[in-house]
Amino acid sequence: MSEPDERPPSFMVKGQYIKDLSFENPNAPHSLAVLETRPSIDVRVDLRAQKLQEEFYEVQLAVNSRATLEGATLFLVELVYAGVFEVVNVPADRLEALLWVECPFVLFPFARRVVADVTRDGGFPPLMLDPIDFHALYMQQRAKKSQEAEQQQA
Structure with missing residues (x-):
């Protein structure tokens, strides 16, 4: 019979990395001219989490951004920044929030720096990137899943 694990609940970053990065500057060098009009910038964020093995999870923060001016794309950034987290003795009812709120919160500053650097280098x-309220996104996602489940039962 195995001994109960008495370690306190915790999570630790075991590694973080750029999983995928693409930068497109389709109209260079013309797009690099001094802009008199501010471009429109669209930013989308997506999260993914998967269990790798006992106590280890990969969380991916995907950031897609497109800058346009008068219908022409100035630049496009597609980044997947990921981290491997060791999660110890976190209750099942807290695990989802940890993976979808706390882990992305840890990854975000690094992803933000990559996006800033690549656009500057372009x-x-x-x-x-503006700070992201991952808790609000998580709550919206939960509400959406709950609503979809209710509609399927109806």
């Missing part, structure tokens, strides 16, 4: 002012 010849544009650095794109500084």
Whole structure:
């Protein structure tokens, strides 16, 4: 019979990395001219989490951003920044929130820096992503799943 694990609940970053990165500057060098009009910038964020093995999870933070001006794309950034987290003795009812709120919160500053650096290196002012409320996103996702489940039962 195995001994109960008495370690306190915790999570630790075991590694973090750029999983995928693409930067497109389709109209360079013309797009690098001094812009008199501010471009429209669309930013989308997506999260994924998967169990790798006992106590280890990979969380992926995907950031897609497109800057356009008068219908022309100035730049497109697609980044998947990921981390491997060791999760110890976290109750099952808290695990989902940990993976979808706390882990992305840890990864975000690094992903933000990558996006800023790559846009700057592409010849544009650095794109500084606004902070993201991962808890609000998580709650929206839970509400959406709950609503979909109710509709399927009806």
